[in-house]
Amino acid sequence: SSFPTSHYHGITVIINLAQITDEMKRILELLSIDLTRISKFTEKQDFYMVRASENVRHIFSELYTVQNHIKSSYIRIKILELLLILSETDFDADKKKCVYFSKEQRDCVLKIHDFVVEHITEHYTIEELAEQFKISPTAMKNCFRGIYGVPIYTYCRTYRLQIAEKLLREGQLSVAEIAAKIGYINPNKFTSAFRTEYKMTPTEYKKNV
Missing domain, CATH: 1.10.10.60 (Homeodomain-like)
Structure with a gap:
């Protein structure tokens, strides 16, 4: 994994099912969080990547402004929100939505990414980048969004x-x-x-x- 600025502020959530107490289970059930469903999916494969939706972005965006003296409790609440969303996620449907690109397209878009990052003060049009890197504008837009999750702009x-x-x-x-x-x-x-x-x-x- 890599992050755009090599300057990452994030949260890692590790779920240890063996450490969940009866009291915690009651809280999770009250909030309709289905850890059993999440854990059954994780047994099928080593990892699964889920694109951040607007709901997920909203969960964590407020962490930038929360006051430090309540941040620990606030993070706990946000993790419960995240688990609730995961409880309702249709993992199989998400997998079917995956779009695949050729190695040539992926390599080209990775070069485009590195170029725009190195020249971040400049503003290039889709057409200029496509012409410079010998790829069609449509393929470039689709592949870039497929790899990075958002349009290039x-x-x-x-x-x-x-x-x-x-x-x-x-x-x-x-x-x-x-x-x-x-x-x-x-x-x-x-x-x-x-x-x-x-x-x-x-x-x-x-x-x-």
Whole structure:
């Protein structure tokens, strides 16, 4: 696995069924969480990758703003939400939705990914990238989304904002300098995009970290 900025903030959830107490089972049953169904699926294969839906994104997005003194309890609540969603997931149907691409297409899209990441301050059209890497625009769009889960423009925007979030945490550059560093000529557009992603302005985020 790799992460766009090599700067990962995340949560690993490990379920040890042998350690679940009767009290925990009662809580899970009360919340309609079916761990038996989840565990039966995991017995079929070593791992299964589930694309993040809007519901899953919502579960974890608020962790960026929760106050530290309640974060531990808040994470427990979010894990229960995640388990509830997994209890209702149709794993077999998800597997049937998988789209496969040729090795040539995958290799080409990986090169495109590396290129746009290395030139993140630049803005390329789909047609420009397709022509440069000798792939059809439709194949490029479909394969990129198949590998990375989102359209290429969405990926680049999120990547830029992840870099911005890292720079804001470091606190060495102003908001305007960060905007320019990730390819936003207009700082107001950067502020708007950051607020959409992190539910607060860059200035507010900088004060809270």
